[in-house]
Amino acid sequence: MLVTERLRLHDDIGAWVAKHGATRAALIPVLQEIQRSYNEISEYAMQEVADRLDIHPVEVYSVVSFYSFLEAKARGRFVIRLCRTVSCDMTGKDRVARQLENDLGIRFGETTRDGNFSLEWANCLGMCDQGPALLINDQVFTSVTPETVHDLIQACRKSFGPLAVQGQKGRTH
């Protein structure tokens, strides 16, 4: 890690701990902030957080490893999480999954070489009546078909903010 990046992380964590409080209860909110801004919770970040909250680094690692949305290794700028639970399964998640793998050139659990995309499975996204559903970062997309996968990926590539996809709404509810 570059010294400048380490310093930035140090300052950011300091600010987040100040915001959420230097208590154990602040651990997960602080980790969520790190995850959102850095796409990973690095070795240094975990130790820094542990030090600020007066807990052990292994406790931070333990928590990070427990939650699916927290990750110790770097993830892509866009994390695509395809729901694999039963209703989405019944509406054809397997075909969407195959298309995602083909279009991104990676398998589930992997990140593209350019660091832009990570592909992951998710358990029930709560969109069971509109499956198959997937999350791209915080946005949810429903009734995804193999044909619309390409549009989604293109929207990410061109995006500087919330994604807009033709024929798809990045739903807020």
Place this chain on the structure above:
Amino acid sequence: MSSRIERTASISRAPVSQRGHVVPVSADPEAIGGTVSVTIDGIEAKVPLGTTILDAARALGLKIPTLCHHPDLEVAGVCRICVVEVEGQRTLQAACAFPITSPIRVQTHTRKVRQARRRILDLMLSKHVGECYTCFRNLNCELQTLAKEYGVDFFRFGHEAARRHQVDDSSYSVRRDMDKCILCRRCVRTCIDLQEVGVLEAVGRSDGTRIATFLDKPLNDVVCINCGQCINRCPTAALGAMDPTDDVWIDINDPKKHVVIQTAPAPRAAIGECFGLPPGTPLTFEMNTAMKTIGFDRVFDTNFTADLTIIEEGTELLLRLHEALVQKKDVALPQFTSCSPGWVKYLEHFYPEMIPNLSTAKSPQQMFGALIKTFYAQKAGIDPASIVACALMPCSAKKYECNRPEMCDSGHKDVDYGLVTRELGQMFHEAGIDLPKMPKGSFDDPFGTATGSGVIFGATGGVMEAAIRTVVELVTGLKIEDVFAHADVLPVRGFDGVRYVELPIPAIGEVPDLLKMNKGLPFSDWKWLEGAVLKVAVCHGTANAKRVVEDIKAGGTFSKCHFIEFMACPGGCLGGGGMPIPTSPEIRAARAKAIYAEDASYEIRKAHENPAVIRLYQEFLTDGPCGEKSHHLLHTHYTPRGKYIA
């Protein structure tokens, strides 16, 4: 029934899910509503409100199996082997975690219960790699015992043959074999909660859960202090000590090697447990014969250097006090003891800024090593290069300590092998020795025989008691027996996590000749100590140590202390990570009893009266305690390590 007698404060770091009930056991069972009736397997009893089903059953003499439960640790309720049927409850309840707050009826071995326990065992065994006969915990394994008790005669859900984890043998002290782990998390609660070191935690989730270090690093690369308390509490062989016995045998069998062993006090009170004797059966002199029988050339008593430690560390304390009180120098006080290598490494990692407070005196083990390869080699006319110095210790951290690079002041590796009690027991078994039936034998010269002041080093408070006996006599000229009846310094004894004692200096005497040997001594009388009150504290378990050090940093009571004894392990050395498994407050109390009984049986019970120690100063360390020669051989320095992991 009390499970946490050695903890000072309930500042548990464990998540509540790992902590069990918080319903307090009623302080006054006589009060109305202070007790509750419970019927277990048809037997009715009244128990204090909040008692767990497990404790109630045990009080009635009923046995409920346990795995994740441990008397030293918080309740977890995760293994589920202790499930019982509680009338009116839809599901089975974990006896260890169910507090009785209203009258209930419990059945401990119904068909449902037995079937559940058997299948829980089957599930554990399905992922428990390996065979019992290739396991060092064979015949001393809680999983194996339960498999026998529940009649496991086949692997219902299969049995994995292939390893999933690599054995971590990076540490000098602790060996981790996660393929034997059943995820009871006793080690986690030991490391984070009991010891507050924080090396091990559960990582991952569901069937991918494993016990791991920070980012799965090797144990040697994290802040492990090698206390080995996790080893003593592991129900299986997932945690063990790094065992050097193969190498020791090779050296024993090599006619060109002169193999000596020094034996610490605590193992004597516990090695009988390896031979089926109850805890606290002293076998000191039987052990001497046995060690000679299996081929050690000389058997020495670590008590010798324990006494030497008292002289050196006591003199160092007096020097620091003089600097502070008379010379008004900014000197690090209170002085911390340095005999416990787990504690030393804890301080190096977590409070490197407090290193100046650590006594520079080496631990008795390392003092002995340095003397064996210098003083003894010279006296016996043996080439130190051909001497193999072994140390029988209760302590897994001693294995690390003897490998510290600076521990070579004799010009050789001062101590070659740290053997622990369990390993020597194993060597005896291997040689066909029935230890309790051995004739008694004595320790070898020139280091003389045991003293009471050395023996009590094995118990928490022992170092302090030995130091008080000596310092009080040296300073006051009085007999310690006139200050404390029978020379028993009772205020520093016991198992409270932290003890604080104030000791007024009742009189002053002459500076004794022993100290005067050091010509650099900045004082020639004790006038400057007249009317002083010596403030000391004793503390065991690093969780307690943490509170004391934090208090010092905050300027609290303990910052006013002059001298504090720290032991990394709960109970002191007698609870060390190399002692026979299992451990519990009762077992440690029995060992302590044996140690204090042995102390009382000795004629010499004060370090400064040990004739071998006096002779050493006269013949070898001629510039006296804390003199130049002793500084070279008997003192050391420390490494600020910090807690950041690269």
Place this chain on the structure above:
Amino acid sequence: MSAVKKGLVTFAAAVPEEGLKAALARPRSEVIAEVTASKLRGRGGAGFPTGVKWNLAAAATAPAKWVVCNADEGEPGTFKDRVILAEVPDLVLEGMTIAAWAIGAARGVLYLRGEYAYLRDSLEKVLARRREKGLLGTGILGSPLSFDVEIRMGSGAYVCGEETALIESLEGHRGEPRNRPPFPVDCGYRSEPTIVNNVETFACAAMVLAKGAEWFRGIGTEVSTGPKLFSVSGDCREPGVWEFPLGITIAGLLAAVGGEGAKAVQVGGASGRCVPASEFGRTLAFEGVPTGGSIIVFGPRRDMLHVAENFLEFFVDESCGQCTPCREGNAKLLEGVRMLREGRCSWAYLQELQKLGEVMQLASKCGLGQSSPNAFLSIVEHFRPEIMGRTAGGNA
């Protein structure tokens, strides 16, 4: 009578703050009495009587108490809480505020699952608006009640829907359920008395205070009162959120949503039960087939073994891994289902797996492990001819 209709019928018709005003006008004991009289039971699935829970928390003496809204809606097939939070968030917050008044709490937490992060901004706006209007904060509506709510996000762990795991997560730990007793009403968040209720439960409580217990009791059955939202998905013409009175038969529900030809219905999500067509006459109620509202319809051509496998994959992924039966048991059941799929499972081993499932129901530490074998066991019970004797790769 609650309408049998798609959408949030009853909740959408609620008059803003009617329930809150009614509650604040009455002493807290009466508020709890009203909720108790309504016979409202928890809408998350377990069905614990809400009045009893509130009463226990109210009776606990402690300097601080907590109201926690469980919006960690992770049960497969359930999405009604998402719709409630999107469409009538005020009603939920109103219910939380009423609960705070009832038990004497000053602070609340809305624990929103990480997958619903896109709802957070709008919820924060709702909170801000309520603070502006004096519906949150000090002296709410001129009453002595002070109460505020903060939103805390989940991070992708189904088990955090279990109330004690949720509390562990709030405290910064792994979402591992606690030993019970003690229950959160005595010792919850920060070891203080805490009530954890489902999103829909709070909304119902607000309705109860607005319209009275009698109105609420008039809907549903004697034991299972009130309207209930159902999340309907799977093989039917009209998936979505539906409102039915509790006590409706499965057949009646299927007729309304266009799932008539179904061969089975999964009631209560992955942790619920798989009900075969022969039992469609049963009612959806606490005394019938209990449910948090998840209905997944399986059409005649669905492979029930595949369904069992999907559910078990879910549990193998989402078990917290703390206790032995759940951690190892689900993995063994999944392995067994795969053996069945490949036609490698003996009758005797299938018996063993069923026995294992029963042990998991009895001996697991929390509701997740206790209910995780339900789907597998009911599928084995009802669809044995379909799942046994398969040839590799082929269906029965």
